[in-house]
Amino acid sequence: MGDDNQGPTLRIFASPGRYVQGRGALARLGELVADHGSRPLVLADDVVRGLTEQVVTDSFREAGLPLVFERFGGVPTRAEAARVAAVIGDGGHDVVIGLGGGTAIDTAKAAGDDSGVPWVSAATVASTDAPTSALSVVYTESGAFESYRFYDRNPALVVVDTQLVAEAPTRFLAAGVGDALATWIEARAVRDAHSHNMVGGLPTRSGTTLARLSWDILWESALPALEAVDRNLVTPAVEAVVEANTLLSGLGFESGGLAAAHAVHDGLTAVDQTHHLAHGEKVNIGSLTQLLMEGAPTSEVDAFAEFTARVGLPTTLTEAGLGDADDATLDRVVAAATAPEETIHNLPFAFTPRDVRDALRAVEGVGRRARARAGLGEPSAPDHG
């Protein structure tokens, strides 16, 4: 492999500075943030602000910190990050907190990087593994994947309040399970290919193993956790699943690496039909596609499809709005998924775009049979009315 001093032979593991999770964790935000700055800016959309303003206000008052909210526009574009960076500069803020889901958190990272201040993730849903990573996913105004943006550091601090997670719609936690289950499917492919993780190195044993731990926890605890969250309860299963979705999946994807599942997700964002789906929901279609591309054992593919259908994730193209998609439409998905910079090229085998399209197409039958076994009936197409 050439020179021993070249980057590709180095193993790299990345992590946030500190991770704090639990019921009522948001009430500690002020004292935790005070370690990183004295003039924080809190980026949140109106929904999240409404849910958290009282707790955050009390927490900042107790810590002696001034509280300034900035309204997040909702789409994590380059322009939105630049706008927030200007607010940070104008206000003399020295730390930025992304409060909410993955989009607000990703925008806070970008704005923090643009303006040279540390960034903090305060997650109010466990819908993605965005809170811990040193990258943002950048979208166009219309919601299509544009690029990954990498930073030289992870969030200084991650805070996840499991009571808020339990009170949020259950669909968010289910989406997080979809995002997190992909992590092991992708990390093992990257390991097998001796390919690169998301921080430009070979995966460490730790990175790959944490991806596997996330998977094991989810198979054990996702269904009881979802049942608990349906009733706004925080149980040990909920705590375990929130950790699997957020910390373990985050460390696992970033340091273990991504492969086809996320590339297919990115491809799916290229067609408007899929925009009703959450990140983790599209990722689940990607996980099934990757398993089919790999020729994984039928028993494994079927078990995965049935489990994720029970979790409440889409397992068919129909649910993704692509049940009747023609080849040209799927080829747009495939073209975006197989772009040269995409992580699909981390797979440990050669494939053609046609292989990807056929695997994607094959998801429909696998997913329909899985739904039938789970007693879930016919999949329904989204209502685009």
Ligand SMILES: NC(=O)c1ccc[n+]([C@@H]2O[C@H](COP(=O)([O-])OP(=O)(O)OC[C@H]3O[C@@H](n4cnc5c(N)ncnc54)[C@H](O)[C@@H]3O)[C@@H](O)[C@H]2O)c1
């Ligand atoms: N940077 C990374 O490493 C990484 C990893 C995975 C996903 N992502 C990105 O994350 C984004 C998806 O994040 P998401 O799925 O969290 O979506 P999202 O950020 O749009 O948040 C979901 C919605 O939930 C609402 N919300 C938040 N907390 C709530 C609560 N407690 N109760 C009720 N509603 C609440 C918000 O107002 C928002 O409308 C995508 O842009 C994806 O690409 C990034």
Ligand SMILES: [Zn+2]
């Ligand atoms: Zn993801």
